[in-house]
Amino acid sequence: MEASQGAPSGQGPGEEPEGGAEALDRPLPEGVRRRVVALVADAFGGLTVPELPPQLRQYARFTPSRRAKFAGNAMAAAVESDPVFRQRIATRIRESHTELSGAIEGGTPPAAADPVDVAALAYVLRPADWIKLVEAAGEEAERAHAERAGEETERELRRLREELAEARTAARTEAERGRVELETVRKEHDALQRKLRSALSDVKRGEAALRKLEAELESSRSAAAAQQATAEGEARRLRARLAEAESALEASRRAAREGRSVEDMRVRLLLDTVLESAQGLRRELALPPASVHPADTVDAVEPGRMTPKDIARRALSETDPALLDQLLALPQAHLVVDGYNVTKTGYPTMPLEKQRLRLLGGLAVLAAQTGAEMTCVFDGAELAAPVLLAPPRGVRVLFSKPGVTADELIRQLVRAEPPGRPVVVVSTDREVADGVAKAGARPVASALLLKRLART
DSSP, X not given: OOOOSOOOTTOOTTSOOTTSOOOOSSOOOXXXXXXXXXXXXXXXXXXXXXXXXXXXXXXXXXXXXXXXXHSHHHHHHHHHHOHHHHHHHHHHHHHHSHHHHHHHHTTXXXXXXXXXXXXXXXXXXXXXXXXXXXXXXXXXXXXXXXXHHHHHHHHHHHHHHHHHHXXXXXXXXXXHHHHHHHHHHHHHHHHHHXXXXXXXXXXXXXXXXXXXXXHHHHHHHHHHHHHHHHHHHHHHHHHHHHHHHHHHHHHHHHHHHTTSOXXXXXXXXXXXXXXXXXXXXXXXXXXXXXXXXXXXXXXOOOTTXXXXXXXXXXXXXXXXXXXXXXXXXXXXXXXEEEHHHHHHHHOTTSOHHHHHHHHHHHHHHHHHHHOOEEEEEEOGGGOSSOOOOOOOTTEEEEEOOTTOOHHHHHHHHHHHSOTTSOEEEEOOOHHHHHHHHHTTOEEEOHHHHHHHHHTO
């Protein structure tokens, strides 16, 4: 803040200042300026509103600290440019700073006084040579500030030097510790490298041993699988032979319990078959018991007798149900039925239990009508549990044993019959039909039996 031409203390507005115009040749030092604002803010409260310049009246009710904060520049400008306002402020300052104000206006400021206070009061009071006082006080304040700044700089420099020395010492210590740690890490790294190489070597040896063991294990598994397959085949063969032996043993025991041997039973059954066949043939040919004479052997045609054409009409088709009736009408005829082959041909969508019951019901009616022996064979492999079944009257029901198929059981039944007895086997299975035909039985298709049962 520069001082313009102003009126000294005691002069009214419009009067020329004593001693001519005086002004500072450089701005007030910042410390002096702040002190001038503080003095004006303190003295501001002793003035009435009309005594204040118009631009400062709005701050009349402010506290000194708020005036200094919000109106500092305005008050400094008013002190510089408004002599009346400056004189009124000077009057209040003389009242509050009596001794120092009097000493400054007398030209003998105390040596112990603060240079900033002296410069600020001289700037407001404007005594003779106030510019010198302000400049001297400003220089003193700047010198003191410079000295304080130099001392602070020196202290900061000493602090920085001490911190630099401590940092260098810490850096040397840290570097030494880093070198020690680096050496330790290097040693540990070398040891780990050696352990790693040893571990890798062990792993390679272990992998080689594992591959060898896996090859041996695979070889052992292959040998065991081959042995198991051979053993299973042999076991199946032995089970089949055992089943046949058990069947033969059971037949022998049953015959022994009845008091006759199997051969006796076969001979007796064959004899009954021959006798009944002869009787049936006599009835079929309508031969009189004792009325045949030599003249009757002469070939001729007599009225009312059958001709060869009439005999030819008796031949039946393989699909005619009457064929089955003719076969079952033979003496001591035995009908053997492949059960599931018939049911799965006629009614495959029904459950197995209902298939069996339906077939057995039809066979019971057929047995009652023809009087022939009937045996129905089912495959035991189809069973999830033992069958609780009461065979119908006149029908023998058999299930094949584990490991024995129904086809094998049918062939055993045919082989058990004596040669010459009429045995009829019902099955569509070509292998079964061919096998029983070689054994002397008469195979017929399952459809033929189903047609015959449909008529009952």
